[in-house]
Amino acid sequence: MTHRYAIATVLSLFAATSSAATNPKNVTFHKDVLPVLQKRCQECHRPGEAAPMALLTYKDARPWAKSIKAAVLARKMPPWFADPAHGSFTNDRRLSQDEIDTLAAWADGGAKEGNAKDAPAPLSFSTGWTIGKPDAVFEMPNEFKVPATGTVDYTWIVVPTNFTEDKWVEKVEVRPGNRGVVHHIVMMARAPGSNYMKAAKPGVPFTPGRGKQTQGEDTGRGIFYMLDGGVEMAGVYVPGGLAYETRPGQARLIKAGTDLIFQMHYTANGKETTDRSRVGIVFAKNPPKERGGEHVRRQSDAAHSSGRGQRQGGGQGAGV
Numbered sequence: 001m002t003h004r005y006a007i008a009t010v011l012s013l014f015a016a017t018s019s020a021a022t023n024p025k026n027v028t029f030h031k032d033v034l035p036v037l038q039k040r041c042q043e044c045h046r047p048g049e050a051a052p053m054a055l056l057t058y059k060d061a062r063p064w065a066k067s068i069k070a071a072v073l074a075r076k077m078p079p080w081f082a083d084p085a086h087g088s089f090t091n092d093r094r095l096s097q098d099e100i101d102t103l104a105a106w107a108d109g110g111a112k113e114g115n116a117k118d119a120p121a122p123l124s125f126s127t128g129w130t131i132g133k134p135d136a137v138f139e140m141p142n143e144f145k146v147p148a149t150g151t152v153d154y155t156w157i158v159v160p161t162n163f164t165e166d167k168w169v170e171k172v173e174v175r176p177g178n179r180g181v182v183h184h185i186v187m188m189a190r191a192p193g194s195n196y197m198k199a200a201k202p203g204v205p206f207t208p209g210r211g212k213q214t215q216g217e218d219t220g221r222g223i224f225y226m227l228d229g230g231v232e233m234a235g236v237y238v239p240g241g242l243a244y245e246t247r248p249g250q251a252r253l254i255k256a257g258t259d260l261i262f263q264m265h266y267t268a269n270g271k272e273t274t275d276r277s278r279v280g281i282v283f284a285k286n287p288p289k290e291r292g293g294e295h296v297r298r299q300s301d302a303a304h305s306s307g308r309g310q311r312q313g314g315g316q317g318a319g320v
């Protein structure tokens with residue numbers, strides 16, 4: 001009898017402490033995994049977005065179960081570039097331990113589908129922009145031809161905003177036209193009167209020439225260009241990066257007559273192709289309490305596993 005009692009106690013303890021996440025047998029795609037994917041992954045893992053594969057359905061996700069487990073255990077996904085040692089960030093994307101456990105347990109339990117009736121309703125996405133519908137969109141005026149091979153020099157393309165009044169800006173999203181060849185984009189706002197890239201004609205791709213760049217090379221260590229007077233970094237695209245958003249109550253000023261400058265870094269991918277990248281801007285609904293600004297930070301001390309140029313926080317929470 002004592003023996004049986006002991007087993008019963010162990011079983012009830014197990015029942016009390018095990019959630020779906022710790023008992024892989026119970027974890028199913030529809031009930032447990034899909035809610036996490038929707039909340040944390042699908043903004044990028046859907047057609048047309050940054051990630052290479054969609055994670056919308058069981059069929060999409062099933063072959064990736066083991067990679068998903070590995071990526072979240074290593075905290076490689078979701079991409080999060082800010083160093084927690086530098087404080088907390090309003091757009092913190094890191095998974096909770098529960099979420100990690102759920103995804104790992106799903107893989108361990110054989111990546112079961114479960115009952116479709118348990119699934120949350122699919123999310124509906126605004127196509128094309130993660131910031132919602134922009135109030136203004138600026139596009140490179142022409143397709144830029146990217147050769148099949150060779151190194152493409154950094155190219156600057158000036159696009160006037162033609163803003164006749166100062167604008168307060170809340171969100172900026174820089175979107176590559178052709179993700180296959182866009183290594184990164186730095187979007188700058190050049191206030192009237194600035195001499196930055198003065199020789200560039202609006203709309204005409206401009207390369208100052210190798211070695212003549214006013215500032216240092218992009219070494220992939222996180223700094224692109226220090227900006228001189230009247231020029232601000234307005235947004236950045238790097239694969240896996242996020243759109244720029246100010247914190248509540250803040251907005252950034254783009255002065256009347258400002259030019260946007262796309263600084264394009266293309267990498268040839270074996271086929272001649274073209275790119276036409278864009279930036280979408282959402283204006284502040286109300287005047288801000290505080291003016292935000294972009295501060296470029298060197299990340300040379302921080303771990304930099306991907307070897308790509310990235311700014312702290314992908315340029316969001318940091319420095320505003």
Ligand code: HEC
Binds near residue numbers: 042
């Ligand atoms: C901000 C965009 C973004 C978010 C959010 C995101 N991913 Fe990714 N993911 C990417 C990109 C870009 C790649 C391909 C490049 C890379 O591996 O860094 C990728 C690659 C992956 C891979 C392949 C990794 C490999 O080792 O080949 C897995 C698995 C993955 N993501 C899972 C997830 C899961 C699970 C989530 C949510 C918990 C998630 N991702 C959230 C952008 C994102």
